[in-house]
Amino acid sequence: MTLRFPSSVLRRAILVMGGSAGALALAGCIPPASDAPPAPRTEPVAAPAPEPAPAPPPSASADIPPLEPHPEEWIDQPQTAGDWRWRAAGTESVAEFSDPAGAILARLVCTADRQVLIAVAGSQPTRGVRVRTETRDALLTANLREGWLETRLVARDAILDAMAFSRGRFALEVQGGRALYLPSYPELTRVLEDCRR
Template sequence: MISIRLLTTLAGIAFLSACAAPRKPEPAPLPAPPPPRPVATAIPAQPPADWRDAPATAGAWSYVPGTAGSAALFANDPAAPLAGLRCDRPGGRVALSRAGAAPGPLPLTIVTSTLTRAFTASPESGATPQLSLQFAPRDPVLDAMAFSRGRFVIEVAGLPTLYLPAWPEIARVIEDCR
């Protein structure tokens, strides 16, 4: 009888253990937060390796006839030209100017498809401060600017480089002085 009693007791314990509440599954671990998005930082614009690949300076050339000589002005706003070429017939000179203030003379470089020449530009005061230099009407740099393949460059340290189109207005002013 002991064996039946033992079996009955064990069966009862097994029966009671089957009545226990089921275990709650452990909650799934939270997904890892996404990695932070990279913040876009502005990379400073690098000057192009070749000046011919640089974007052209915004603006257009306009021809201005005059009794003492003609002029070609490059501007976005006609009231504030960025560059100019003037013929001084009585003085027999062609003046190149570009907008910009300077405390004294600065090196100015003209780059064309056929030559690169360095000059010293003098500051001029006026309604719009500018730097200028003078050429003889037959100076080869004038022809190089007029006939450069598509554009030429005026560089001055400390001022934005001007990438100017080589339009017919330039040649017209040069020819007016010859």
């Protein structure tokens, strides 16, 4: 027995089969996809801008006029003639440096409020006293009071320790005045110890 299909059915079957064969033929022309991941895209990276240099710290003595020059090799200058003496004055501990005639040239005082007063004899209107030691220098603001140039420091200020342990001596230089080259004797240490108790 022979099966007969209407011509329209046969035409549709041929078209479907032909389309499938064409799709298969085209699929054979496309290369298979690669399993490797695509290469990363590289984009230029801008270098970070350099950080600006920090501003220098303000000078603590910027308002003090510069001192007149004194010898750079102050440690080799002759020691100022005289000696230190310690005394108690009420609740204050006092070390005074006097010349051979007995005139007081400098004093360190542990005040009642536990500050150290450095005073240098003088009457010139100045605002600067420089302390020079083996390990550090300090330019201090000074006020003129009753024939003394005075400055105050907290009892733990490092310049005070430097004065007490400065190769046997330290210098007090007054702007427009003389320089004192004073020995680092135990009387100074006594004042500091009294002020730090």
